[in-house]
Amino acid sequence: MHITLKPSTHWTLAVQVLAACLTGLLIPLSFTGPAVALPALSKLAGASPAALNWVLNAYILSYGSAMMVAGSLTDLLGRRRVWLSGLGVFCLATLAIACAWSVPLIGLLRFVQGLGGAAAFAAAMSSLSPLFQGAARNRVMSLLGTTFGVGLAFGPLAAGAMLAVADWPAIFHATATLGVLGLLLAGASVPRDPAHPSGRLDWPGALTFSGALGLLTVALLLAPEHGWRSPAVIWPALAALLLLLAFIHIEKSTAQPLLDLSLFRQRRFVGVQVLAASPAFLFIVLIVMLPGRFIGVDNMAPLAAGRLMMALAAPLLLVPVLASMLLRWCSASLLCAAGLLLAALGLAWLAMAGAATPWALLLIGTGIGLPWGLMDAMALDVVEADRAGMATGIFNTVRVSADGVALAVAGAVMAGLIGISLAATLPASLPLAQAASRAALGDLHQAAQLLPFNMELLRASYDVAFRHLLLLLSALAVATALLLVYLLRKERPQASMP
Known part of the structure; x- marks a missing residue:
């Protein structure tokens, strides 16, 4: 039964914002849950390094590549249709993952899950965009950033707690339950779409x-x-x-x-896209790789690993809101650059002191939290009002697709560095590449089965490779901060001729 409400009522607006926040919450939960469950999934059939990588990357790949198309479909078919359809596909795929019996099947279902998530999130953002302007839009976007922070901060802890008392399917059952709740709230608050869609894709x-x-x-x-x-x-x-x-x-x-390429001639527009990609390399890589290290290399329990991950993600509960308040005294570009420099300092600290350093993790999370709550509003501010929908689609496509690229690049760098270290000591006749790929995921026990009696060498090679990766990411953060200072600065108004 459909609940009919007047779109102008404050109650309906609040429910619609809550539905959008729940839809956004599903995104970090779909990152962190499978990352914590990866060691448990490695026991299923077909758990090769490439297949396990696809458990993490198939969702990000389909989500990122479908985001721009989903935004166009929202304009053509209607926000309510696409939002509800996307959440429905997401929930069904998530429940199917909980029943899957092999890692390749989970990877395929994760691809479908990403398609549903992209459609739902694009429709949610499209629904909220015309409802708020100016400072109200900044507050709503900061609220969405805080919602992301809740998923990132408590996602690993919740997944670890569920793994301590139940098997890995419980993680996907919980995610599907939140999706159903968001589906009900969206159905109750989003107004009906026009009967006859217009335009073409x-x-x-x-x-x-x-x-x-x-x-x-x-x-x-x-x-x-x-x-x-x-x-x-x-x-x-x-x-x-x-x-x-x-x-x-x-x-x-x-x-x-689908994409107006002339937008890339605008310096500030390019700067926003660079900013959108930066958390993928400086934050999401750690969100995905650190649980594997804590559990598979440092031999932590999943619950303990989840607690430690909170130090990295907890700042996103407060810092995005604080950043929106600091806009009274500082420009958004200055806050974003300062945040990336803080993240660079935290990454260098983490490389020197060790991965299990909560204060370094807290500093990285604080640094990323400064631009986290400002990026969405900046994506709309750098273009004309009639291009807001396209700008939002491009921004979210870059932000999410960068996650998959960043994880793939970081995994390749880790595996390459570990392989170089192993090749310097062990004969080339051994399966060094396969062992390095396993070790890059934090699965040292499986790597040691390929290279018997070399556990200490694998551990030392992993530690050196991880330290070098963190230093590379720290240098990238500094370079990105300096680049953003140039790209995001506002043009000075030219003096008019007499």
Whole structure:
């Protein structure tokens, strides 16, 4: 039965914001839950390093590549239709994952889960965008950032607690329950769509863009196991480049493009996209990789690992709201650059002192929290009002697709560094690449089965590789902060001629 409410009532507006927050909460939970459950999933059938990587990356890949298309479908089909349909697909796929019997099947279902999540989140943001303006929009976006923080801060702890008393399917049952609750709230508060949708979708642009992003991620995922010169890596990368060129040609020639490429001529617009990608490399990589290290390398219990992860993610509960208050005295670009420099300091501290350093994790989380609650409003502020929908779609596509690329690159760097260290000591006849790929996931026990009697060497190689990765990320944070100071500064008004 449908509950009919006047869209103008404050109660309906509050419920709609709550439904959007629950929809947004599903995103970090879909990152952190599988990351904590990865050691348990490695016991299922078909748990190769590549398959386990797909458990993490299939969701991010489909979510990121479908976000721009989902935004266009929201404009064409209606916000309510796409929101409810997306949440329905998400919930069904999540429940199916809990019943899956093999890792490859879970990877496939995670892909479907990402499609549903992209549709739901795009429709949720599209529904909220016209309801708020100015300072009210900043407050709502900060609230959404805080919601992300709740998922990131308590997601690992909740997943660890469930693994302590139940098996891994409990994580997906809990996520599906939240999805159903969001579905009911959205159904009760979002007004009905027009009966007859109008317009058309740029299908050639959508297919070429999604294909290019997907093939690039496949190449990055296969590189640690097969090597960068392998045909299994080179051919997908070349195909991704060709599809990207085709996408650019299509967007330049079509009357209603999926993406207006002229936006990339605007310096501040490019700066917002760079800012959108930065948390993927400086924060999401740690959210995904640290639980594997704590459990598989440092031999922590899942619940203890979840508690330690709270130091990294807990600042996102408060810092985004604090950042919106600091806008009275500081510009958004200055706050974002300062946050990335704090994250750089925390990453360097973590590299020197060890991964289980809660104060360093807290500093990284605080640094990322400063731009976290400002980015969404900035994505709308740097374009004209009639391009707000497209700008939101591009921004979320960059933000989420960067997660998959960042995780793939970080995994490839880790596996490569570990492989170099092993090759310096062990003969080349051993399966060094496969062992390095296992160790990069934090699964030292499986790696030791491939290289018997070398557990200490594997542990030492992992520690050195992880330290070097953190230092590289710290340098990246500094470079990004300096670049953002230039890209995000406002143009000075030119003096008018007499």
